[in-house]
Amino acid sequence: MRTPLRLCSLPLALLLWVLALPAQARVVPDLYEVVEAVPSRGTTDRTAASSRGLERVFVRVTGDAAIGSNPRLQPVLQRAQRYVQSYRYETEDNQLYLHLSYEPQAISEQVHKLQLPMWPNNRPGTLVWMAVDTLSDGRSVLRQEDYPELFAVLDSLAIERGLPVEFPVMDLNDQRNMPLGELWAQDEQAAERAGVRYGPDATLMGRLLQTSGERWQANWLLIHGGRSYAFDASGDSMEEVALRGINEAADLLAQRYAVRSDSTSQQSAVVLELSGIDSFADYTEASRYLQELAVVSSAGLLSINGDRMRVALTTSSRLQNLQDALALNRRLQAQADEGPIDLSGYRAPLGSAEHPLRYHWR
Structure with a gap:
């Protein structure tokens, strides 16, 4: 059993040095x-x-x-x-x-200077399930071993878009947890059940239908963050409608997580309270992560009390963008909103010192 470390007894200079260390975030490699x-x-x-x-x-x-x-x-x-x-x-x-x-830093500077969106490199890992219905063979699950060229093209496109994707192996476990009928119906409960072994941040389900000799249609469903996004595609080949599924999923996720800076953006401080900091190792890892967040320009330690730490995050992003970025870290569990309400019914703004964002480190 770990012995809790009272972080408040550590020298402040050491705590501030730790806060400046780079984060160990899950990132997409080779973007540059x-x-x-x-x-x-x-x-x-x-x-x-x-x-x-x-x-x-x-x-x-x-x-x-x-x-x-x-x-x-x-x-x-x-x-x-x-x-x-x-x-x-x-x-x-x-x-x-x-x-x-x-050079990543030089490109980041140009993105900011030109007021372009910046999609942080900590991105949702996406599990892709596909089924196909052809005029000659009927309906079946698309397996990588049966269509290696198609899956290679899809993987290449995902790399070009900077979207981390994974395809199920479709062994007996996958076939039991995601039967063809439920995949074709795009059953969200089946997707949740079958995805447990892969632990994706997002799930993309596609059904590809050959409507004539040279025409294809696809229906796609992207499931992420408690939301579902449905979209369609049509084209002259199975490859074309499959590629459009990956492209559209990348567009949707980028729209949600990309941060756009402009000349009118105002920096603001958001107070975050993190519980579950039971050791110096927890403190080090959590501090690294917060400092590395692309939507955060600085992270300043406010206080430590028992297993709780408070940090002021300086950001020019909307609060929702910050919350979306935090949701990608599975070690952070959002806590119930406990903002106090005074006798007049007033509640302090979320992210303020009186009403901080609350998460548990696990």
């Missing part, structure tokens, strides 16, 4: 790295590839698939080599490839 096919090692080809690669990075970072058409971004793309951190060449199957790594 791309590979471009090039015809030669020449400067002209490298310059063109750097511009194409930088546009792909901005798509991932902003969550906006059409960001390349934004006129404000064009001057940045024309000077793409300024943002290249490193590059190297590689040849595979007689094709020359250029591996490019871009």
Whole structure:
């Protein structure tokens, strides 16, 4: 059994030093790295590839698939080599490839300067279930082992959008927990039951229907954060309607979590109270996480009392954006709203010292 550590007895300088440490958040890797096919090692080809690669990075970072058409971004793309951190060449199957790594801080500065959305790299892991109904074979579950090319294309698109996805293995456990009929019906209870072994933050369910020899239709359902989003797609192939499902899911999640800064944004302090801080290790990990939040510009320790710590989070984001970001950390459990109401019926604003955001660290 762990012995609780009374954090209030620690030197304040040490506590502030810990608060400044980077967080150990679950993040999407390689947002700033791309590979471009090039015809030669020449400067002209490298310059063109750097511009194409930088546009792909901005798509991932902003969550906006059409960001390349934004006129404000064009001057940045024309000077793409300024943002290249490193590059190297590689040849595979007689094709020359250029591996490019871009400077994250420089790109973040441009996102802020151009007032573009910033999708933090701590993103919802999404479990994707799909069923198909073809004219020749009827209805079945889409399995990776049966359609390896399709799943490879979907995985590549997810990487391009910066969306972490996972596909069920469809073994006997998955078949029992997610029968074909419930998958086709897009049963949300079945999705919750079948997803337990994978622990996703979001679930995407798709049913793909071949309506004629060259026409396809798909119905998609994205389940995340207690909400459901339904959308449709149509196209000339199964691959096309499947790709549109991944794209639309990325759009929806980016719209929810992307933070947009502008010249009129005002910094504000939100008070957060965190219980369950039973040891110095808990304190260190929680402090790191809060300091690293993309929607937070600074985190200042206010007080420690027993297993509770209070922190002032400085942010220019809306309170809902901050709460959405906090909801992605499974170690944080939102607590019941206990804001006091005085005799006149007044309740202090949520996030104030009198009515802080309350979470439990688990």
